[in-house]
Amino acid sequence: MADPLLDIQGVSKSFGALRATDDVSLTLLSGEIHALIGPNGAGKSTLIQQVAGGLVPDAGRILFDGRDMTTLGTAERARAGLGRTFQISALAMENTVLQNTVLGVVGASRRVWRFARSVMRDGGVRAQAEAALDRVGLSDVADMRVGELSHGQRRLLEVAVALTLRPKVFLMDEPMAGLGAEGSARMTGFLDGLRSEAPILLVEHDMDAVFALADRISVLVSGKVIATGTPADIRSNADVRTAYLGEEHAP
Known part of the structure; x- marks a missing residue:
């Protein structure tokens, strides 16, 4: 297997007694869409903030294209090739x-x-x-x-x-949020073609889009990754269905 472009190794972040991310490890490979899903409050946006440089992890490392970027700021990571879209718009x-x-x-x-x-x-x-x-x-x-x-x-x-x-990796935090069916379909089609230009770490609640797009899915619950695998693996995982997906996403 090729070396990952993004390699998140044992990342943890606490806010007082709340452990928002807890020993999270996942990778993003060239040409893939890796979706990160989980219930509200699971720690998804906190993890994206750590990857983008808005938050420094309490523990763990973040490697980008073989370079340790754990303590670098957002501007340095953007210049290195991390392209991010936001859950809440940052446009002027x-x-x-x-x-x-x-x-x-x-x-x-x-x-x-x-x-x-x-x-x-x-x-x-x-x-x-x-x-x-x-x-x-x-x-x-x-x-x-x-x-x-x-x-x-x-x-x-x-x-x-x-x-x-011209990023090497896209970080996308709920790009389907607030879109209707037509808008979601258009965005899904666009992202599907974008993976060949740069892989995407995708945080998304739209499960139809996730299962249509993702090569791999990681499920975050209470700050911990409880499963990582193909869409078929995740659909058939009983723990994931209990914690998040529900029976409507069973195979």
């Missing part, structure tokens, strides 16, 4: 769709810009931003303020911004 609502995407290009380039107007006039930067918007189907709303977009369009914009970083 008063700026346009194109301006938000341009900021992603600027962040990826590490260039220093003194004035926003200079950025928007740079043809190369605009071209990269426009290409990312085209990929997610948002070219026709490039000049709209983000605050005027639908919820589904904002989720797609977050993906576009992540694409501008």
